[in-house]
Amino acid sequence: AEKPNIVILATGGTIAGAGADVTNSATYQAAKVPVDQLVAAIPQLQTIANVRGEQVFQIASESFTNDNLLTLGKRVAALVKQTDVDGVVITHGTDTLEETAYFLTLVVHTDKPIVLVGSMRPGTAMSADGNLNLYNAVSVAASKDARGKGVLVTMNDEINSGRDVAKVINLKTEAFKSPWGPLGMVVEGKNYWFRLPVKRHTMNSEFDIEKIDSLPSVGIAYGAGNVSDTAYRALGASGAKAIIHAGTGNGSVAKAVVPALQEMRAQGIQIIRSSHVNAGGFVLRNAEQPDDKYDWVVAHDLNPQKAKILAAVALTQTQDSKELQRIFWEY
Numbered sequence: 618a619e620k621p622n623i624v625i626l627a628t629g630g631t632i633a634g635a636g637a638d639v640t641n642s643a644t645y646q647a648a649k650v651p652v653d654q655l656v657a658a659i660p661q662l663q664t665i666a667n668v669r670g671e672q673v674f675q676i677a678s679e680s681f682t683n684d685n686l687l688t689l690g691k692r693v694a695a696l697v698k699q700t701d702v703d704g705v706v707i708t709h710g711t712d713t714l715e716e717t718a719y720f721l722t723l724v725v726h727t728d729k730p731i732v733l734v735g736s737m738r739p740g741t742a743m744s745a746d747g748n749l750n751l752y753n754a755v756s757v758a759a760s761k762d763a764r765g766k767g768v769l770v771t772m773n774d775e776i777n778s779g780r781d782v783a784k785v786i787n788l789k790t791e792a793f794k795s796p797w798g799p800l801g802m803v804v805e806g807k808n809y810w811f812r813l814p815v816k817r818h819t820m821n822s823e824f825d826i827e828k829i830d831s832l833p834s835v836g837i838a839y840g841a842g843n844v845s846d847t848a849y850r851a852l853g854a855s856g857a858k859a860i861i862h863a864g865t866g867n868g869s870v871a872k873a874v875v876p877a878l879q880e881m882r883a884q885g886i887q888i889i890r891s892s893h894v895n896a897g898g899f900v901l902r903n904a905e906q907p908d909d910k911y912d913w914v915v916a917h918d919l920n921p922q923k924a925k926i927l928a929a930v931a932l933t934q935t936q937d938s939k940e941l942q943r944i945f946w947e948y
């Protein structure tokens with residue numbers, strides 16, 4: 618049988634990082650090694666697929682911007698339309714990998730596998746995790762059984778849904794978890810699936826990267842004890858079209874913050890309540906705050922940074938808070 622054709626789009630991150638010494642697992646520079654070198658380091662890739670690399674960016678992912686998301690999204694969308702491309706792998710820093718994975722889930726219309734991958738240690742370190750993660754990513758992207766499952770993330774032998782996976786711990790190689798568990802495992806080039814995403818994604822999404830040329834500004838402000846409304850008001854004054862409340866617990870909002878959010882909603886800014894609890898928040902309408910009365914939106918199970926991505930994408934299409942809430946339930 619002919620080998621599938623896989624394109625690796627490289628964007629930087631620790632998987633392209635380099636340290637001064639093999640003992641440097643945490644002290645290193647991200648985004649140093651070019652994609653051809655990453656591919657050449659794993660000759661076994663060519664036994665599972667015809668692999669070629671493209672350097673899209675060379676940046677640490679904490680510096681990803683909306684422009685980077687749009688450029689990458691448009692490149693992925695163009696590639697998956699090509700009959701000579703069977704799957705796309707994206708090497709990415711881990712800090713915002715969960716945002717890019719969700720963004721692509723929302724805006725790229727394809728059933729071809731799109732797999733994001735990073736590493737927690739640079740390739741120069743002892744027990745570097747990048748090569749195995751990348752081998753796993755290519756093997757998942759090259760397999761027919763990965764089709765139609767939405768954008769995927771392969772880290773630490775797990776296959777997670779790009780929708781809900783998040784970086785939950787730093788330094789450890791077991792850094793990525795979904796609150797609802799992995800979709801499967803990849804072991805020695807074979808996939809073992811256990812569940813499927815039910816939220817709308819890729820080919821069933823109403824959003825399309827080919828129709829999106831800019832994303833509105835969406836800000837995140839963090840709830841904690843003794844919080845004031847300063848950050849919230851500053852975001853509103855800076856022109857944010859939506860504010861994600863990274864709330865305590867159930868997305869609860871401190872008394873000191875509620876009036877500012879009511880005022881900003883009256884000015885047309887969307888207020889979206891999410892939760893910053895570590896293992897996965899889940900915010901319900903009218904629990905903790907009267908969302909119907911205030912015309913606020915809840916982020917469902919999306920963490921604040923994923924809620925930011927969905928809000929930005931949704932606001933390219935609607936300014937209606939009820940529509941926005943529908944979208945938050947469906948995606």
Ligand SMILES: NC(=O)C[C@H](N)C(=O)O
Pocket residue numbers: 629630631632647676677678679709710711712713735736737738
């Ligand atoms: N492990 C990593 O990739 C972290 C790095 N700061 C990045 O996101 O680019």
